[in-house]
Amino acid sequence: xxxxxxxxxxxxxxxxxxxxxxxxxxxxxxxxxxxxxxxxxxxxxxxxxxxxxxxxxxxxxxxxxxxxxxxxxxxxxxxxxxxxxxxxxxxxxxxxxxxxxxxxxxxxx
Amino acid sequence: xxxxxxxxxxxxxxxxxxxxxxxxxxxxxxxxxxxxxxxxxxxxxxxxxxxxxxxxxxxxxxxxxxxxxxxxxxxxxxxxxxxxxxxxxxxxxxxxxxxxxxxxxxxxxxxxxxx
Numbered sequence: 001x002x003x004x005x006x007x008x009x010x011x012x013x014x015x016x017x018x019x020x021x022x023x024x025x026x027x028x029x030x031x032x033x034x035x036x037x038x039x040x041x042x043x044x045x046x047x048x049x050x051x052x053x054x055x056x057x058x059x060x061x062x063x064x065x066x067x068x069x070x071x072x073x074x075x076x077x078x079x080x081x082x083x084x085x086x087x088x089x090x091x092x093x094x095x096x097x098x099x100x101x102x103x104x105x106x107x108x109x
Numbered sequence: 110x111x112x113x114x115x116x117x118x119x120x121x122x123x124x125x126x127x128x129x130x131x132x133x134x135x136x137x138x139x140x141x142x143x144x145x146x147x148x149x150x151x152x153x154x155x156x157x158x159x160x161x162x163x164x165x166x167x168x169x170x171x172x173x174x175x176x177x178x179x180x181x182x183x184x185x186x187x188x189x190x191x192x193x194x195x196x197x198x199x200x201x202x203x204x205x206x207x208x209x210x211x212x213x214x215x216x217x218x219x220x221x222x223x224x
Contacts, residue, residue: 002152032212039220041115041202042153044212087152094158095206096143097213101152 001026003090005100012078013108020103022088023070031064031071032089032097035082042087045073075105083107111137111207115216122193122223130188130219132159132203138183139205143213144176147200159186159203193223 003024010018022031030049034042048064048071059076075082085104089097112135122128132142140161145153157167157178165178175197177189190197202218 034215041215041218044214047211049211095141096155096158097204098155099153104150 001090001092001098003031003088003098003100005086005088005103007103008101009104009106011106011108014080015077018075018078018105020073020075020086020088020105021070022072022100023068024090026069026090028064028066028069028071028090029093030091031062032091033062033071033073034087034089034099035084036087036102037084045086078105078107080107080109111205111210111214113139113203113205113214113216115203115219117219118217119220120222122221124194124223125192127189127191128193128221130190130201130203130221132186132188132205132216134184134205134207137205137207137209139186139207140183142180142186142203142205144178144186144188145202145204147202147218153202156188159188161186190221193221195223197221198223 006021032047033045036042062073064071085102087099087102089099114133116131142159144156147153156171157165159165159178159180161180180186203216204213206213
């Protein structure tokens with residue numbers, strides 16, 4: 001039931017773009033995206049509720065393809081502060097979030 | 110915004126002792142809270158769902174007698190790691206959802222080291 005994230009890790013230079021993918025073998029009702037800095041708790045980025053929905057916050061956006069059972073997170077013109085581990089989470093019928101294994105993003109100056 | 114407070118931030122205990130971790134929702138009531146465990150460089154693994162006024166529900170493979178969960182009020186859930194062993198050393202994080210929001214808020218986490 002755990003969603004599959006790819007890639008496992010990304011190294012970028014500041015200003016470059018990145019895409020993180022999240023897919024599930026089961027039907028998705030909603031997808032949550034979180035970022036976690038080392039030694040800290042995850043921070044909520046956004047949630048996508050409907051198939052085809054796209055959302056954005058500053059230069060981070062996400063899409064949700066219900067048919068393909070996948071979501072993608074887009075980081076545009078990455079900043080040093082974007083470094084961290086990104087987790088997608090899928091919401092189960094009983095309101096539990098099951099997280100993927102994470103994608104480690106490292107931004108170089 | 111919704112705030113979840115977790116205490117302590119870190120704890121070191123001797124093998125065989127018990128440790129209690131508290132999770133509080135500061136500005137909202139949470140009938141349900143979730144406890145996760147995270148080993149270094151790994152994902153957050155859901156351990157159990159804490160339900161106010163009733164028994165917690167545990168994920169497969171999580172020992173109920175070892176990880177005691179109590180959700181005595183609408184703003185407080187506690188996780189007690191009983192008879193802790195070095196393999197229980199991990200980062201424990203709680204989360205809750207403010208009813209008017211759709212995202213889940215996480216506590217700051219507790220780093221447990223059993224020596």
